[in-house]
Amino acid sequence: MKKNSRAFSTLGSIAALSLILAACGTSSGGTDGNSSTGGSDAGGSEDPIRVGGTLALSGPLAATGEIHRLAGEQYVEWLNDNGGLLGREVEWVLLDDESNPQTSAAAYNRLISQENVDLLIGPYGTANITAAMDVAERNEMVFPQHSATLTYAYDYDRHFPLFASGIDSSRTVSETIFDAYAELADEAPQTVGFVVNQNPATDFIAHGHEDAPGSVQVAQERGLDVVLEVDFPQGNTDWGPIAQRIKDADPDLLWVGALGGDSPALLAALSQIGWEPRHQFHLFPAPGLLLGAGEVAEGATSTTLYEPQEPYLSFEGGQDVSEMFTAAAEEAGLPYAVAEMQAGLSWATWQTITAGVEGAGSLDQGEIADYLVNNSIETVLGEIDFDPEQNNYYGDLVAIKQIQDGEFTVVYPADKTADGTTIN
C-alpha cells in the first residue's frame, strides 16, 4: 500500500511537470523563448522584429545579468512606445545562459537557427560574450555587446563594443585612474598597493596582457612606488590576512581589482584591524554594496561610463534610462535601484542596434554594419564612432566617480562632472 502511494505521488509529479512544460511551451505561441513586447503603438499587421540574446539570469554572473534584463526590457518598451523599428514592433527573445559560455554559444545558435531572430544583442560577461561572438561571426550577424573587457582579442568586423575604453583598455583605464589622482597635485598618492581578483576581467586591467600593459605597469611607468601586489581567488572567503598585508604595506592608494561583493568585505576587514585607506579605488564593485559599506567607503573611487547626472542626462536617452530603469528596478525589488554604468551600457547597446537598423533602413546585416562603421552613433554614453582601424574600438570614454558624502559623483574628467566637482 505504501509502495503504491509513492508511485502515485511520482506519477502525479511527472504529470504536473509535463503539464507545466506543455503549458509554457504553448503559451509563447509555439515558439519557445521568453519574449517581451511592450506597448502596441508600433507596427500594423506586420510581424514583429525579433532581437535575440542571452543573459546570465542564473549562476555567478546573475546579479549583473538581472540589471541588463531590466534595462533591456525597459528599452524595448520605450522603443515600441516610440514607433518601434522600421515601423514594426520589436520583440526581445531572451534566453538564460546560466553564466556558462557553452550554454551561451548553444543558445545563440538556437536564436539564429531555431528562433529565427532578425538581430542579435550580446550577453553579459566576458566569457559568454566571447563564446557568443564566435557564433555571430560564423553567421555573419551584427553583434553589439556591452561588457567584454579583453579588448585585444576581438577582431570580428561586425562586433560593436560599447565598453568604451579603447582597444588597449588595460592601458587607457589605468591611465585615466592615475590621471584622476594626479589632479590632487601635491597630495597625489606616491605609493600604491594592488589587490586583484583573479577573474579575467579584473586581472586584465590590473596586469595587462603580453604587449598591453596593465595598471601595475602603468603605475611604475608614472613613477609611483608599487608597494603591494596580491591576487585573490574568485569567491574569496577570508579577508583578514589580505587586510593585514595592506596594513603592513600602508599604500597611499589602495587599488582594488574588485568584483561584486569583494570591496565591502575587504573594507570591513580593514576597519577591523584599524587601518583606514587614504585613497581607495575599486574597479568593478557592485555599487549598491559599496555604498552600503558606510563610512569606510567614503572617498572610494570607481570607473564608470554612465551615471544619472549631467552631462549624461543630456545625452541621447540619458533621462529615459535613468527614470525607466529606476522605476522598473524598484518594482522588481532591487535594493539599489539606480541606473548606473551597467544599465547605461545596456541601453547604449540597444541604441546602437536601433541606430544601425534605422540608418540602414533594413535588416540586412551587412548594411547595418556599414552604417554603424560609417556614422557616429548617439548613445547615453555620448557620441560613439566605431573605428574599423581599431577593431571597432574608439576613444576612451571612461570616467572616474567617487563616493562623496555617501553618494557617487563623477569627478574626472572635467567635462563629465556635473558642476566641476573634483576628486578628494
Place this chain on the structure above:
Amino acid sequence: MQQWIQALITGLLLGGLYATLSLGFSLTWGLLRTINFAHFGFALLASYVTYELSTVHGFDPLLTLVATVPIGVALSLGLQWFVSKVKLDMFGTLVATFGLLLVLEAAISRYWLQDLRRIPTENNPWLSNVLSVGPYTMPVVQILGLVAAVALCGFSWWLLQRSRAGYAIRASVENPTMARAFGIDATRLGYLIAAISGVSVAIAGSMIGILYALSPASALIWVPVTLAVVLLGGLANPVGVAISATALALAESFTRQFADPSLAQLVALGILVIVLLFKPSGLFRPTVEVSER
C-alpha cells in the same frame, strides 16, 4: 612575529566557521548515511533570513538566530523524515538532496532575486565590533562563532562517545539488526542527529550572512572546504571536524598572509589529497566503521 600571531588568530576564528558548517554534514553522512548537498541550501537560506530580518526589519543580526535555528532544525528533520520514508541508498540521497538544493536555490532567487545582498554596515554592528588585545584584533562575532563551534563539537562528542544515546546510535549504525533486537529505536536517534545538524547549519548560515555578500549561486563556494574538513576529520567524528577545520583554516590563513591568497584553496585541498593518500580514512577515526555499503 606579530604577523604570525595575527595570522594564527585569523585562522583560528575562520576555523570556527568551517567547523560549524561541516559538523552537520559530517554527522548526517557518517551516522545517517545521507550525503546531504541540501545542507548548503539550508545554510544559504539561514544567511538570507539573517539578511532579511536585520536589513529590512532592523533586528540585531545575531538575534536572528532565534529564527534561523528553528528553520534549520525543521528543514533538517523534514529531510531526515523524507529520507527514512523513501529508503534511499547513500548515492541516492546524494542525487535527491542535490535536487533539493536546486529547489532551495530557485526559491531563494524567486524571493530575493539573483542580486547580490549584504547587510549594510549601519545595520550590522558586528562588523565593526572588535576585541583588541595589544596589537591584535579579533571580531567579536567570530569569537562567538568559535565558541559556538567548540560547544557544538564538544556536545556532539559527548553525546556520541559518553552518553547512552550515543552508544545506541553507534550500535544502530554498526549493526542495525542487532540494535533493533535490543530495542534501540534508531528512528528517534536519527532525528536527534538531524536536529543537531540543523542547529549547526543554521548558526553557520547566520554567520555567513553577517560576514559575507550573498547570492543564490554562492551556496556552492562552501562545498570544497566542507568536503575537505569532513574527509580529513573522519566521518561523524566531532573532534576530528574541529581539529581538521582549524588545521585547514590555519593553512589557508598562513598562505594568504605569507604566500598568495589565490593559492590558499590549493594548499587546503592539497593537504587533504596528501593526507588521504597516506591515511585513506582521514586523519581521525570515523565514529563508526560501516562495512562498505
Place this chain on the structure above:
Amino acid sequence: MTATQTRAPEAPTRPTDNAARRWTTPGVLLVLVIGLAALPTLQESLGLDAYLIVFGYTLFFWVTQASAWNLFSGFSGYLNFGHAIFYGAGVYVTANLARESDPNIFVAILGGALAAAVVAALIGYVIFHRGLAHEIFALFTFALAIAIGVLVRNVDAIGGGGVLMVSMVTYPEFLGSVNEMLYYLGLLLAVVAVVAAALVQRSRLGLGLFAIRDDERVAETMGVPTFRYKMIALVLAAAIGGASGALNAVMISFIEPEATFGIDVSVMVVLMALVGGRRHWAGPVIGAVLMFSLSDRLTGLGMTELSQLLTGLLLVVVIVGLKGGIHERWQRRPRAGLITFLGVLLVLLVTGLGGGFIGALLFALLAMIVVLVVPDAWWARLVNRSREGQPR
C-alpha cells in the same frame, strides 16, 4: 535486450531466439546512427531546424561524457565526482595547441585522449594502491578536480594566466561548417563511448567490475585482478572523456579553469548516469537524453527559477520513484516502455503538439517514465484486463 547481460532481473531467453536477439540491438543502433549521420545532409529537405545540429552535438557530448563516466564508475561502483579532471585535460590540450596556431581537430582529440589517459593512470595508480572506501573516493575525486582547477589557474604554462581562447580549428573540408563538423565528430565520439561501454559490459573486464561493485573483497578472493581492472576501466573512461573535452573546447571557445574543472561537468555526468541507470550501458544514454532535452526546453522558457525548480524536482522524483534508474525499471516492462516511448514520439511529431522534435523527445521520455512507475499490482490488473478483451 542483451543476452549476456549479467543482472537482468527477468530474462530467461529462449535459446532459439538467441542469435536473432543478439543482433537486434546492434542492428537497431546501427540504423539509428546512420540516420543521425545523415541528418545534417537531409535537414533542409526535411524542413528541420538547423538548431537540431547544435542540439545534436551537445546531446552527443553529454552522452559521451556520461557513458565514459559510467564505464568506470557505474560498473565498478566507485563514483567519480571529479570526472571534470579528464574532461578538462582534453579541453586544455586543445586550448594550449590553439595558442600558437589553429590546431588540427584530430590532433587535438587524440592529444586530449592521451593527456587524460596519462592523468587517469597517475591518479588511479596512487588511489587504488591506497584503497579508498567508495564514498571517500567519491568526494576525494571531487576535491581533486577543484584543486586541479586552482592549480591550472595559477600555472600560466597550462592555464595561460587564466584565459585561453580557441577561435578556430582546422579540419577536412568535407565535414562542412563548424557546427556540422562538431556534430559529426560528436556523433563519432558518442558511438565510440557507447560501443566501448557495451563491449566492456559483456567482457571479462565488465564481469570483473561488476564483481568489484558487489563486493570487492569477495571479487579478489574469486581471483579477479581488481587493481588491473580498475586501472584499465578508469584509463579508458578518461581517454574517452578527454577526447570529447578536446572537441568541446571548440564549442566553448573561452577556456577558464573554474568553469572547466568546476562542478558543472563532474556533477552533471553523475546525475545523468544515476537517473538513467548505472548498471547498464544504456542507462547513461537515457539519462543524458532526458536531462539534456529537459534543460534545453527549460532554457527556452526563460524562467530561470522555474527551470531550476523543475530540474530539482525531477531529480528527486526519478531517484525516489525509480531507484536504480530508468533503465533498470525499463527492463521489467521493456515492451510497454518502448511502445509508449515510440508511440508518443510519433504522435507528437506527426501532430506537432510537442513543439518540435526536442519537445516530442522529452515528452515521450516522460510518458515512458510514467508507464514504468505504475506499481506492479495496478499494472497486472491493467494488463490482464486488456488480455481478457476489455470486459466491462
